[in-house]
Amino acid sequence: MKNWMLIIRKARKLITLTIETNKMKILTIKNNISYLPQVIALGDKNRNILGFLPKSAFEEHASKDEIIISVNQSENKLTGYLLYRKSFKKNIVSIVHLCIDNKERKKGIASNLVNYFKKITKDKFSGIKIKTRRDYVINKIWPKFGFYAASEIKGKSINGSIITIWKIDFKYPDLFQYLYDKKAESKLRVAIDANIFFDLQYSPTKDNEQSHLMLSNWIDEKVEFCLTQLGQNLL
Structure with a gap:
């Protein structure tokens, strides 16, 4: 009896899901x-x-x-x-x-x-x-x-x-596609402004959310972030 009840419940769930889909x-x-x-x-x-x-x-x-x-x-x-x-x-x-x-x-x-x-x-x-x-x-x-x-x-x-x-x-x-893809992998190298760097030290707020966009995963495909000599001296 329990098995039949389980089958009925599963059938109802499947029917409901089909209707919703x-x-x-x-x-x-x-x-x-x-x-x-x-x-x-x-x-x-x-x-x-x-x-x-x-x-x-x-x-x-x-x-x-x-x-x-x-x-x-x-x-x-x-x-x-x-x-x-x-x-x-x-x-x-x-x-x-x-x-x-x-x-x-x-x-x-x-x-x-x-x-x-x-x-x-x-x-x-x-x-x-x-x-x-x-x-x-x-x-x-x-x-x-x-x-x-x-x-x-x-x-x-x-x-x-x-x-x-x-x-x-x-x-x-x-091979030609592979070589083309490797060439296309070169990223734009940029240095972050100091104000943006400081914004990233804190949790996201409405005031610094634009700066936190730099931490998005998709940015990594396009840009390589670099430190200037001044930035290295500050670390």
Whole structure:
């Protein structure tokens, strides 16, 4: 009798999940720009995990059609989004944010977003990359989506966090592509202004949040921070 009750409960849960999934639809932001304010609000709500991203950055990604959204159309409500960045030089796409509304989690929305993302990028790029802190619980989901841990690097956190680089390979590059990618890996070398350096010594606030943008994982792909001789003398 207990086994039958367990089967019935599981069946009800599956039916409920199927109905809820059917309500959801995966869309690109380009033709659904009215959802952008909800995307920004959800990102800001989860900034402690995702990191700070200014409104202007969301708008730029939207203008490039680099945001995929999951919406409950019957309620005109955003349930989650995937924000990414295209690199034609490296022939790869990088996930910047994968964010699901707290009330909508464990409904397969993250999987739907990632699967749609893979579908629209697999014929245009060599693969997908994402950087996450090793101590974050979300790290457990990436292997389920087909990612593998390619490498690890030291993060910029004061606590000395470790960043895992997860990848999906669509194509195996030839020698010429490999050499081109290595050349494209060169970063812009910059020296941080002293005021920004001092801002980074304190927890994020509205006054210093722009400076804390320098600690975002995606910045590391574009910029290499350097110390001037004066800066070295101060350490």
